[in-house]
Structure formats: structure tokens, C-alpha cells
Amino acid sequence: MRNTKSTQLIFELSRSGRRAHLLPPADVPNVDLGSVLPSGALADAPPPLPELAEGDVVRHFTNLSTLNMSVDTHFYPLGSCTMKYNPKRNERLASLPGLVDVHPYQPESTIQGLLEILWNVQNDFAEISGLPAVSLQPAAGAHGELAALMVAAAHFRKLGQHRPNVLAPDSSHGTNPASAKMAGFETITVKSGANGLVDLNDLRSKVNEKTAVFMITNPSTLGLFDTQIKEIAEIVHSHGGLIYLDGANMNAILGITRPGDFGADMMHYNPHKTFSGPHGGGGPGAGPICVRDFLAPYLPAPTVGRKGDTYYLDQGGSDSVGRVRSFFGNVGVLLRAFFYIRSLGGSGLKEVSENAVLNANYLLSRVRHILPVPHGNRCMHEFVASASTLKKEKGISAMDLAKRLLDFGFHAPTVYFPLTVPEAVMVEPTETESKEMMDAFVEALFRITGESADLLHEAPHTTKISRPDEVTAARKPVMKWTAS
Amino acid sequence: MLQAIGAASVAELFESIPSELRLNRPLAIPPALSEIELTQHAKKLAGKNLGAETATCFLGGGAYDHFIPAVVDSLASRGEFYTSYTPYQPEVSQGNLQVMFEYETLICQLTGMDVSNASLYDGASATVEAALMCLAQNDGRRKVVVPESLHPEYRMCLKTYFQWIGAELVEVATPEGTLDLQAWTNAIDSQTACVILPQPNFFGIVEDLKPFAAAAKSAGASVVACVDAISLGILDKPSNWSADVVVAEGQSLGNPLQYGGPYLGILACREAFVRRLPGRIAGQTIDRSGKRCWVLTLQTREQHIRREKATSNICTNQGLFALRAAIYLSLLGPQGLKETALLCGQKAHYLKQQIASAPRYSIAFDGATWCEFVVRDQSGDVAGTLEYLQSKGILGGIPLGQWYPELSDCFLVAVTEKRTKCELDSYVAALKHLSVGAFVTNA
Numbered sequence: 054m055r056n057t058k059s060t061q062l063i064f065e066l067s068r069s070g071r072r073a074h075l076l077p078p079a080d081v082p083n084v085d086l087g088s089v090l091p092s093g094a095l096a097d098a099p100p101p102l103p104e105l106a107e108g109d110v111v112r113h114f115t116n117l118s119t120l121n122m123s124v125d126t127h128f129y130p131l132g133s134c135t136m137k138y139n140p141k142r143n144e145r146l147a148s149l150p151g152l153v154d155v156h157p158y159q160p161e162s163t164i165q166g167l168l169e170i171l172w173n174v175q176n177d178f179a180e181i182s183g184l185p186a187v188s189l190q191p192a193a194g195a196h197g198e199l200a201a202l203m204v205a206a207a208h209f210r211k212l213g214q215h216r217p218n219v220l221a222p223d224s225s226h227g228t229n230p231a232s233a234k235m236a237g238f239e240t241i242t243v244k245s246g247a248n249g250l251v252d253l254n255d256l257r258s259k260v261n262e263k264t265a266v267f268m269i270t271n272p273s274t275l276g277l278f279d280t281q282i283k284e285i286a287e288i289v290h291s292h293g294g295l296i297y298l299d300g301a302n303m304n305a306i307l308g309i310t311r312p313g314d315f316g317a318d319m320m321h322y323n324p325h326k327t328f329s330g331p332h333g334g335g336g337p338g339a340g341p342i343c344v345r346d347f348l349a350p351y352l353p354a355p356t357v358g359r360k361g362d363t364y365y366l367d368q369g370g371s372d373s374v375g376r377v378r379s380f381f382g383n384v385g386v387l388l389r390a391f392f393y394i395r396s397l398g399g400s401g402l403k404e405v406s407e408n409a410v411l412n413a414n415y416l417l418s419r420v421r422h423i424l425p426v427p428h429g430n431r432c433m434h435e436f437v438a439s440a441s442t443l444k445k446e447k448g449i450s451a452m453d454l455a456k457r458l459l460d461f462g463f464h465a466p467t468v469y470f471p472l473t474v475p476e477a478v479m480v481e482p483t484e485t486e487s488k489e490m491m492d493a494f495v496e497a498l499f500r501i502t503g504e505s506a507d508l509l510h511e512a513p514h515t516t517k518i519s520r521p522d523e524v525t526a527a528r529k530p531v532m533k534w535t536a537s
Numbered sequence: 538m539l540q541a542i543g544a545a546s547v548a549e550l551f552e553s554i555p556s557e558l559r560l561n562r563p564l565a566i567p568p569a570l571s572e573i574e575l576t577q578h579a580k581k582l583a584g585k586n587l588g589a590e591t592a593t594c595f596l597g598g599g600a601y602d603h604f605i606p607a608v609v610d611s612l613a614s615r616g617e618f619y620t621s622y623t624p625y626q627p628e629v630s631q632g633n634l635q636v637m638f639e640y641e642t643l644i645c646q647l648t649g650m651d652v653s654n655a656s657l658y659d660g661a662s663a664t665v666e667a668a669l670m671c672l673a674q675n676d677g678r679r680k681v682v683v684p685e686s687l688h689p690e691y692r693m694c695l696k697t698y699f700q701w702i703g704a705e706l707v708e709v710a711t712p713e714g715t716l717d718l719q720a721w722t723n724a725i726d727s728q729t730a731c732v733i734l735p736q737p738n739f740f741g742i743v744e745d746l747k748p749f750a751a752a753a754k755s756a757g758a759s760v761v762a763c764v765d766a767i768s769l770g771i772l773d774k775p776s777n778w779s780a781d782v783v784v785a786e787g788q789s790l791g792n793p794l795q796y797g798g799p800y801l802g803i804l805a806c807r808e809a810f811v812r813r814l815p816g817r818i819a820g821q822t823i824d825r826s827g828k829r830c831w832v833l834t835l836q837t838r839e840q841h842i843r844r845e846k847a848t849s850n851i852c853t854n855q856g857l858f859a860l861r862a863a864i865y866l867s868l869l870g871p872q873g874l875k876e877t878a879l880l881c882g883q884k885a886h887y888l889k890q891q892i893a894s895a896p897r898y899s900i901a902f903d904g905a906t907w908c909e910f911v912v913r914d915q916s917g918d919v920a921g922t923l924e925y926l927q928s929k930g931i932l933g934g935i936p937l938g939q940w941y942p943e944l945s946d947c948f949l950v951a952v953t954e955k956r957t958k959c960e961l962d963s964y965v966a967a968l969k970h971l972s973v974g975a976f977v978t979n980a
Binding site: 060062063064071072073074075076077079080081082083084086089090091092093094095096097098099100101102103104105107110111113114115117118119120121122123124125126127129131134136139142144145146147148149150151152153154155156157158159160163164165166167169170177180181183192193194195196198199203206226227228229230231232233234235236237240277278280282283306307308309310311314315331332333334335336337338339353374375376377378379380381382383384385386388392394395396397398399400401402403407410411412414415417418419431433455456459464465467470488511513516517518519520521522523525526527530531532533534 | 538539541542543544547550551552553554555557558559560563564565566567568569570572575576578579580581582583584585586587588589590591592594596598599600602606608611612614615616617618619620621622623624625626627628629630631632633635636638639641642643645646647651652653655656658659660661662688690691693694696697698700701702703736743744745746747769770771772773774786793794795796797798799800811817818819820821822823824825826828830831832834835836837841843844845847849850851852853854855856857858860863864866867868869870871872873874875876877879880882883884886887905907923927932935954957958961
């Protein structure tokens, strides 16, 4: 059934002289560009790209696509990534002429409809976050973190305060400390307590007048809402620091609580998670940021403004941190977020979070009879189970479980993150999965834990390949095809 | 489900959120729309915009109205590609991983580099990351030298990032639109970590950059080439003019304009820089039964393992647009890419010559150009010119005064393979019409 011929590397399918895309003949008088352009800048021959017929290209990529698991084909409970269904309507609408074919340097008068959408997206993001000033420019969550940390740095520079430190919990996303470094900060790690929440004593001992920002993910990467958040904010604010909310887990709290209301001063969204932008095999995403009014002057520009019925680009003032990318932002992703938000309305968004949390708790209530969940029997949108007992008793690791689940037709949960839980198995069902699908997942997990360790060590057994040798791949990297 | 959980209500599941922190009102967001209503609403808003499918687009400046073959949209819209995620489980991501590996190889073929990552956000972020790579590689050196003919927004991004890490951007003036070797050489010193050389530059000018790269090399600095991907159908590979790192905006390779993003940041380098290369990289290996396969590799550079010691904070690639670029380059092949580059160049050359014959307008710079060039409106009324062109259904150019005050009487015009002679002639006719008007006004 599998077409292994067409899934050879595209370079191996190439045959000299084959063509797919044909160009029209030139309709202007012929000019020898070789005599117009400096000879030292010209190529002797075009790049050695592969040569294929159109049908070869179609068959190659179509067959490759069938080697992926995806939300459209499988349950994909990858914790922290919010792999919800991506509505097809959004794809069609974002591709409408007038939206998909607009050049970034068109005059504002020719893009009033688009600017109206982006202005509404800014307002919706502000309303959902409780933080009134929005920049849609950052291209991804990590980019949003970096942009917001630059905003904080610019704010303290303006105040004349030297605050070199960023604090982040040990359970935080790896992007947090990496972004902090790029914005010129040192990261100090704050411990989590036994209950998985921030250890307030540790926080108190580390926060001081050198603290610029405390970066917190709330709900946390353990799927817990930090009940101490108000106190955390008070502690950090009392030392003049700012609270940054990593908005990766917004899917749990839409319309229920707002970062601006629980003490955050800045945050980013991941519209590709919360607002259903398709993940595209690793991107594109977007990383819009929302901040309090007093931080608005530092936001990356441009933003969209409105005067009367006319929308315009606000290029920002001299306090702006500047651009963090070319052009306006990842508009294609923001359009999908807009259509998603309009499809659901305010009350629909709240239902999204209610159902996401209901699904996660249901799954938790069943999974915890199979695998211990160290941090309680309730969660928000996701939970983290641990395979450490299973590993000790039967030699079955989180990785073995993940790999074997693939055989049962489920994408694996996130494993080995957060780092604070040994043999972590992080499960996020999202609101778009049915009870039947979750029951089938639990059933598979149950069966797997009864299987022999030897069988599991060699899983998956039904996929095209199994357990690739990543050590050799890193030691002797082969990062491109070369003609043999 | 509530019964299994042991909860009386859904509200009970949110008990961990203190009641004083709850939002006690509905979100102020308009009520839900059905798909039919939403489609009508979207069409109404889209209809207020003048896109490149309706108007004739001569706008460039880093984003171009190139043709996108149907195959690109058709294949990239397969759900198995666009609703999957980062290939954390290689066994069920071989499609994406192989595409990444093919993309990386295609970019190496295009640029002559040894290694490409699986893409970054856009051309500007790729340029910044290339500069950061060179700053790290040439530890202790803190300057990056660029010409003012590098894309102004790319220079702005470099400044944004540099202000927090103690790096300095040195900008060399290009009053004639091209680099002056003496001024360039004078700007480079023992503190220079790298130079960034655009080809073609923001004004569309193609230069023989070998002496400029050599000047950097002789001072021990690295060379970053910032190129146009389509131009590489006819222009020399950056590896042949000493580039150590190559960056490009990949929008041209089968990706729609969509008002500036998402786009595709191309970043490739020589072997010696690979440990500094940010972002995802797919590599080839074998599985436990010896089958050839692909995985994410060299992950010890990345933030999810290295945290603050990572090469960068970037944790994704633009997978969907890297896929589109891979499909596009596979469809064009060497001959198709060359012919596309030639058509752009020939049509642009024709328009440039014709515009020069309109009395009110001239070509601002003498430098040789490929698909883009700068027009000077001798009456100084760039806004008036562009408004008139717009009234004829032509998006005629980008005013340069916003970035270059000395060029406030100039605009940038780009021509792709999509433009027909008829469209080019309409453009010229409009400028000639304006020239007559200007003559009358002056009289």
C-alpha cells in the first residue's frame, strides 16, 4: 500500500531536463542581462536544484504528508501545545482576495478593511487579557517574550533603574531564560514547592531591587492555577518589579479570569494554540503582547489606531523599543484568530475554557488510576502524570509509553517536561476531543502498562520507522543530501 | 464526565482560582457568528482592501508579487502538513522531517552554504540572528557594519536587538545607492565581528561585492550575505563571494503577500558556524532496523535543553512556509528559477527605460539593477504620483522618504514575472500623462 518510490528524497527522483513550472515567453524586447549587470556578480549556471515533472512533485509531497500524524487525522494530546481542531472556515476566509494578496507597503487607504480587523484583534486581546495596550508584531511566543522583556528593560532604563535580573520558576518553558538573556538579563530560578506552586519563601529570598521581571506561567506547566498569584504579584510589585505572564496556557481561563486582573503587567498570547491557528508542522505562529498602560509607550511599533472611522498605523514614539521584525506581524495567523474569536463570541470563548478544563479533568480522573499524577486530582487544561513508579517496577519509561501510544493511533503526550516531574507525561486533550476519544486513549494507556517492557522498548512497531538513532545523528550530523 | 471526576459542576473545577480574581461579567466581545454570517462579514471587510489580485502591484521592498503555482497551495493545504506540529515524535513525523531535510538541502543548493536551518520568522529576524551568530563566533568583537542600502527595517531590527547586548551597529552611507570601497574599508576595524552585504540592495542595485567582502575578511570579520532568493537564478552564489552566513526573505518562494507575514526567514552558514546556528535542524540517521530516516538534530544548541545558554530563544521554524518553499523550488528547478529571474530582470529593465523617457521622472541611481529600481519624481510630488497611479488601479511604488529623508522625491518600483508588457505600458502612460500635467503647471 505504501508508495516508497515517491518518498525517496526529491533529489533522488530528479532527472536531467525534466520540468514542471513553465514560464511564458518574454513580451518585452530582449535585453542581455549579462551585459547590464556586473559580470562579477553573475552565476555561471543556475543552482543545482532537482528537476522533476509536476506529477512527480505532487506524488512525492502527498506521500510524505501521509507519514505525519496531525490534528486532522489523530488525537494529539501534546501537553503545552494546545493541539485543538483548526476550523477549515478560517483557512478559506484568511485566503480571500483582499486579505491574502495585500502588500505590506500598500497605502493605508487601500487596506482599511484589514486594519479594521487588526484593530479589532488588538481590542479583543486587550479585553481577554485585561491588559489594554497591544502590539501584534512578534512572530511567535518566544518572540513575544523577548519583545515584552525589551519593553520592561526600556521602562526601567527610562526610570534610571538598574535591574539586571529576571526571575523564573524551575518549571518554566526553556524559552523564558533564553529570551531573558537576549534582552540583557540574568535569569535566577525560583523553586517550586512540593505542591507544584511557586515557593513563596524562595521567591521572597530572591526578589529585590535588582529584580526587573518575574516570569510566570499561570496556569502553570503542571496545569495548576497558582492560587498565590495575587500574593506573588504583591511581593514582586512591592520591590518595583513587573510580572510577566507566559500566556501559553490561556486556553484554560478565557473569560474566567484575566492576567491583568490577577496581577500580570505584561503577557504574550500564542494565537496558534489558544485561537486555533494551525501549527503548520512547527510554525508559523504569532506572539502578540499585551501590557499595562504605563508600558504602552515602549511597545514595538507599528500598532493600529483609529481616528473617527479611519484606521491608521501608529509608528510609535521615541520610547518604543523599535521593530522586532520586518513589516506588521504574522497577519495570516492573526486573521485566523479573528475569525475564531468571531465564530465563538464572548460566551463561546468561555465555553472553550470550561470544556478544555472539563476534558482535562475527566482524562485526569481516569489516567490517575494507571499513572500517578503527583500534583493533585484536579487540574486546569492539562495535567502531568509520572511514569517513575512504572519505570522502577517494570522498567517502562515515559518514552516507552509515548512510543507505544503511536502504535495505538494516538500522538504521544509531551514527555520529560516540565523538568520538575520525573518521567513526566504531560497530557492536554483540549476542548475539541470527545469523551469517546479520551476513553479510547485511556484504554490504550491501560493496555500498554500491562505489556512487557521488552515489547515497549522496541515500540513503535507499526510505524514506517522506529527509534531513530539520534545520538549518531548529533555526533556525525548529516544535514543535507549530497550526490553520491 | 463530572461524575467520573467527582465534581458537582464545571464551576467547581475552577475553584483554585480565587473568587476575587474572577471576571464577574461576560467578555465584551461580539456574539458568535455562524459560518454563513462570518463569511459575509469577512468578505465585506476583505472587499474594502485593494489586493494584488485586483490592482497591478509594483510594490517590493522585501515582499514581492511573484506567481504561486497551484501545486503549492494544493499540497500545503493538506491537513497532515498544516495541522501537525514540531516533530517531537520522529516516527510519526517523517513527512515533516524529510521536508525539512529537503528544504535545508535546497537552501544549500541555492546559496552554496554547507548547512541551513529549518527556517526562522522572516528575513529581518534571520539577519539579526546571523549577526548574533557572528558576534558569538568572533567573541570579543562587538561591531556589525552594514551599508545604508540594507533594508531599513532590517537595520531597525538590528538596532532593537543590539541595544540590550552591548553590540554596535555601524551604518555606512550609500548616497549614490552603492557602496564606496574606501568608506566601507574605513568603517571596518578590529572590533568588527561581521559585515552584512545586501545583494541586490534595497534600491534594487546589483554590485560586484567581492572587494567589499574581502575588506571584511582581511580585518578578520565574518561576511553575512543578505540576498533575494529568486535572484539566485542568475546571480552568483554568496559562497562564491566569501559569505560565511547567508540570509534571505523566503516570501518570494511560493508564499503569499498577506500584509507582511507570516514569511520565511532563510538562514544558512558554513560548517564552522553550525554550533552557533539557531533554530531547528533536521538531520539524517538510521532507525533500529537500519532504515534511513530523519530526526531533529544538534538539539543541544536549543533552548528547551540549554535554557539561558542556548544559541537563541527561537524554538520553532516556519514549517508550513519552508514546505511551500521546498515545493516551489522543486517545481521550478534550475531552469525555471533562472527563467523567472530573467523575466523579472527583463521586464524591470524595459519599464526602467520607458520611465526614464517620461519627462517628469528619472532613474535615481546609475547602478545596475535587476527587478527593482528607484524613480525620482523631479516635481517632488511622490504622493501625487502614487495616488494618480492608484486611481488607475496600479500600486505604483513605495515612497522612500519615510526611511531616507534625502530621497523624499523618490519611490521604489518592483517588477515580477507576473507583470505583462501591457501593464508596464499602462504604468508608463500614466507617468507620461503626469509629466504633461507637470509641464503645464510649471508653465
